[in-house]
Amino acid sequence: MPPRKVRLAVSAYGVGGPGQHGLWKDPRVPNDASIDIRYYIRQAQLAEQALFDAYFIVDSQFINASYPSHYLNRLEPLTLLSAVATHTSHIGLVGTASSTYNSPFNLARRFASLDHISGGRAGWNVVTSFDTGTSTNYGLDEHLDYATRYGRAHEAVEVVRGLWDSYEDDAFPADVARNVFLDPAKLHALHHTGEHFRVAGPLNISRSPQGQPVIFQAGVSEEGRNLAAHIAEGIYAPGGTLADAQAYYADVKQRAAALGRDPEHVVIFISAAPVIGSTDENAHKISRDIYELDNDFDRKLGFLGRAFGAYDFGRHDLDAPFPDVSHLAANGGRTTGAEIVRRARAQKLTLRQVVASFTEYRPSPFTGSPTTVADAIEHWVNSRATDGLNMNFRTLDDLERFAEDVVPLLQARGVFRTEYEADTFRGNLGLPIPANRWTAADQVATAA
Numbered sequence: 514m515p516p517r518k519v520r521l522a523v524s525a526y527g528v529g530g531p532g533q534h535g536l537w538k539d540p541r542v543p544n545d546a547s548i549d550i551r552y553y554i555r556q557a558q559l560a561e562q563a564l565f566d567a568y569f570i571v572d573s574q575f576i577n578a579s580y581p582s583h584y585l586n587r588l589e590p591l592t593l594l595s596a597v598a599t600h601t602s603h604i605g606l607v608g609t610a611s612s613t614y615n616s617p618f619n620l621a622r623r624f625a626s627l628d629h630i631s632g633g634r635a636g637w638n639v640v641t642s643f644d645t646g647t648s649t650n651y652g653l654d655e656h657l658d659y660a661t662r663y664g665r666a667h668e669a670v671e672v673v674r675g676l677w678d679s680y681e682d683d684a685f686p687a688d689v690a691r692n693v694f695l696d697p698a699k700l701h702a703l704h705h706t707g708e709h710f711r712v713a714g715p716l717n718i719s720r721s722p723q724g725q726p727v728i729f730q731a732g733v734s735e736e737g738r739n740l741a742a743h744i745a746e747g748i749y750a751p752g753g754t755l756a757d758a759q760a761y762y763a764d765v766k767q768r769a770a771a772l773g774r775d776p777e778h779v780v781i782f783i784s785a786a787p788v789i790g791s792t793d794e795n796a797h798k799i800s801r802d803i804y805e806l807d808n809d810f811d812r813k814l815g816f817l818g819r820a821f822g823a824y825d826f827g828r829h830d831l832d833a834p835f836p837d838v839s840h841l842a843a844n845g846g847r848t849t850g851a852e853i854v855r856r857a858r859a860q861k862l863t864l865r866q867v868v869a870s871f872t873e874y875r876p877s878p879f880t881g882s883p884t885t886v887a888d889a890i891e892h893w894v895n896s897r898a899t900d901g902l903n904m905n906f907r908t909l910d911d912l913e914r915f916a917e918d919v920v921p922l923l924q925a926r927g928v929f930r931t932e933y934e935a936d937t938f939r940g941n942l943g944l945p946i947p948a949n950r951w952t953a954a955d956q957v958a959t960a961a
C-alpha cells in the first residue's frame with residue numbers, strides 16, 4: 514500500500530489566539546498583525562510555497578476585554594480571504610462563518626464569490642457560535658439552544674448547497690450570433706421551505722471551477738459530530754492525546770460511513786502547535802519558555818469564563834470551591850464547560866486549582882528536532898488519529914522553519930506532495946466535484 518499522505522493547514526492567529534496570552538509581546542509580531550492584510554498574505558504565501566492544503570481563518574462575533582488578543586481586533590474572514598486569494602494561486606482558503614447568525618442566502622453568495630475570486634479554492638467552516646453573548650449583537654435576548662442551532666446548521670448547509678447549484682455549468686452560452694446570453698432552462702430556483710428558512714432563490718452567481726466550496730466543520734458534542742458526519746468534507750478537530758484523536762477519528766468517520774458517505778471524503782485536520790528546535794532538548798526548552806511567556810494568571814482566569822457565556826470568575830474567591838456555574842454552559846461551550854465542572858467536582862478543586870489544572874504545562878506532541886516532529890506527524894497519520902494537521906505557528910519565522918526543516922523530510926519519505934496535484938482546493942484534497950443537482954437529475958432521467 515502506498516504511504517498515507519499527510520495534509521497540512523495553517524490557522525492564522527496574528528497577535529495570539531486562545532492561551533497565547535504573551536504572544537503580542539514577541540517583537541517579531543507587530544501589534545496590528547491581526548488587522549494587517551499584508552501579514553496574512555505573507556503567511557498564506559509561505560504556506561503555499563510549502564504546498565500546504567489550506568489556510569484557515571477562525572472567527573467569532575462576541576468579545577469582552579478578557580478575550581485572546583487576536584479576537585479583540587481582527588478582520589472579517591471573507592473580506593480577509595478575498596484579499597489573500599488575489600495573492601495566492603493554489604492553497605485552499607477556509608473561512609469560518611456562523612450558521613446561527615447569518616442567512617443562508619448571504620452565506621451562499623459570499624462563499625461563491627470567494628470561490629470565483631480564488632479560482633475554486635474556497636471553503637466554509639460551518640460553526641454554530643458558542644459565545645452566548647453573540648445573541649445580543651443580533652437583537653436577540655437569548656442565544657439559541659443547541660438543538661435549534663444545530664438544526665439550523667443542517668438546514669443552512671442544505672439551502673446554501675441548493676443555492677450554489679442555481680446555474681447549470683453551461684447556463685451562459687453568451688452567444689452573440691443567436692443573441693442568447695443566458696439559457697433560462699439552466700437557471701433553477703430552489704423554492705426551499707423548511708423549519709428554519711424560507712428561501713426562493715435562485716442565487717445570482719454561478720458555480721466555480723470546483724463546483725462548490727468545500728464544507729468544513731468543527732464540533733465535538735454529539736450534535737457537532739452528527740453535523741460533521743452529514744455535511745463535513747473537512748473537519749477541524751480538537752487535538753488532545755493520540756488516543757483521544759484516534760477515538761474522535763474513528764467515531765466521526767464511522768458516523769459518515771453509516772450515512773452512506775465515503776469516509777475518505779471527510780478529511781480530518783487536528784489542531785497542533787509544533788515547536789521545532791535544533792535538538793529535542795532545545796525544542797522542549799523553547800516550549801517551556803513559550804509557556805512561561807503565556808502564563809498570565811488573570812488572563813487565564815478571564816478566558817476560563819468563555820465556555821460559561823463569558824462569565825466573570827473574577828468575582829469569586831480564588832481559594833473557595835469552584836462555583837456552581839454548569840447551567841451557564843448549557844447553550845454555549847457545553848462540552849468544554851461540562852468537562853471543567855466534572856473535573857472540579859471529581860477532584861474537589863478550588864477556582865485557582867481549576868485554572869491551574871486546565872492550563873498546566875503540556876508540550877505539544879509535535880515538539881522536537883525536525884526529524885522528531887516529522888516522525889510524530891507520520892505516526893499520527895499512520896495511526897489514524899488524523900489525516901493531517903491544522904497548525905498554529907506563533908510567528909512567520911516559525912512557519913518558515915517548519916517549511917524549510919520539516920516539509921522536506923515528509924516529502925523525502927513520500928508522505929507529502931512535492932507539487933500541487935490540481936488548481937482547485939477540492940482537487941488537492943482529493944474530494945470529488947459535487948454534481949449539480951439539476952444536471953444529475955437530468956442524467957438520471959435520461960438513463961431511466
Ligand SMILES: Cc1cc2nc3c(=O)[nH]c(=O)nc-3n(C[C@H](O)[C@H](O)[C@H](O)COP(=O)(O)O)c2cc1C
Pocket residue numbers: 570571572573609639640641642643731732733734735736737738749750751784846847848849
Ligand atoms: C479546532 C477548532 C476550531 C474551532 N474554531 C471555531 C471558530 O473559529 N469559531 C467558532 O465559533 N467556533 C469554533 N470552534 C468551536 C466549534 O464550532 C464548536 O462550537 C465547539 O467545538 C463546541 O462544540 P460543540 O458545540 O459540538 O460542543 C472550533 C472548535 C475546534 C475544535
